[in-house]
Amino acid sequence: MKSCLIVDDSRVIRMVARKIVDELGFEPVEAADGKEALDACQKNMPESILLDWNMPVMSGIEFLREMRKLPGGDKPVVVFCTTENDIEHIQEAIEAGANEYIMKPFDSEIIQAKFAQVGLL
Template structure:
């Protein structure tokens, strides 16, 4: 079973996201900030990461930059999932090596459509 790490400081968002990615067939791990996510990745590199931007201790963008430096750190597909919804943030995230970008609020349809665009799930209609 592929794995997905959900990184968000909101327990509610993590819970909602967990349900959606589990429905897509992923085993889900959670982390509440970038530092905890980094530690989780040193133990086991996930296949996908759903990543918030603004978090205490270590932000999502700092985590992404560190992740991409790690051995095997280029492996996971990273989808930002944040309230930051301007072109400057999107560009910065993509330049740092994100694969997709979701602007909150999101729903299961948006997550599924983004997962399928970057090859994490086979789209239902395909």
């Protein structure tokens, strides 16, 4: 089963995302900030990552840059899932190695469509 690392400081967002990715056939793994996510990736690199931007300890963009440097860090499909919706943030995310970008709030249909678009489904 493919794994999906859900990185968000909101427990509620993680819970909602967990239910959605589980229904899509992914094994959900959670992290509350970028540092936790980086630790999780060093132990077991996921196939996909749903990533928030604004988090304590380490932001999503900082995590993404560090994760892409790890062995196998080029493999996960990264979908930013954030309230940051201006072109500068989107461009910065893509340049740092994000594959796609979703605006909050999201629902099952949006995640399913983006996962299909990036070849996860």
